[in-house]
Amino acid sequence: MSPSFSVSYTLRVPEGVQAPGLQAEKTHQYEIKSEEGYARYYDALRSAIADVRAKTGDELTAWRDAVGNRELKKEPKSVKKDEDEEDEDEDEDEDEV
Structure with a gap:
C-alpha cells in the first residue's frame, strides 16, 4: 500500500x-x-x-466568485477590548495630567 494523504473542506455558504x-x-x-x-x-x-x-484553489475561487459580495452583508463580530489594553489607556491618561 502506497502512502497517501487527504485534504477536506466544508464551506458554510450564505443562503440563496x-x-x-x-x-x-x-x-x-x-x-x-x-x-x-x-x-x-x-x-x-x-x-x-x-x-x-x-x-x-480553483474550487475555492469558484465559490468566492459564486458568493460574491454576500459575505459583506454579515454582521461584524463585536471586538471585546482586552483588560490589559484598558489599563494601559488609563495609565496613559494619568501620565498626561
Missing part, C-alpha cells in the same frame, strides 16, 4: 447562493507514488501537494 456544479463539502485523496530513495519520494510528495493546492 446558487452554485451548480460546486460542492460545499469535498475531499481529495492522493496517493504518493512509491519511489525508491528519499529524494524521489519527496519529489513525488511535493508534486502531489502542488496538485491538491491547485485543485482546491
Whole structure:
C-alpha cells in the first residue's frame, strides 16, 4: 500500500447562493507514488501537494466568485477590548495630567 494523504473542506455558504456544479463539502485523496530513495519520494510528495493546492484553489475561487459580495452583508463580530489594553489607556491618561 502506497502512502497517501487527504485534504477536506466544508464551506458554510450564505443562503440563496446558487452554485451548480460546486460542492460545499469535498475531499481529495492522493496517493504518493512509491519511489525508491528519499529524494524521489519527496519529489513525488511535493508534486502531489502542488496538485491538491491547485485543485482546491480553483474550487475555492469558484465559490468566492459564486458568493460574491454576500459575505459583506454579515454582521461584524463585536471586538471585546482586552483588560490589559484598558489599563494601559488609563495609565496613559494619568501620565498626561
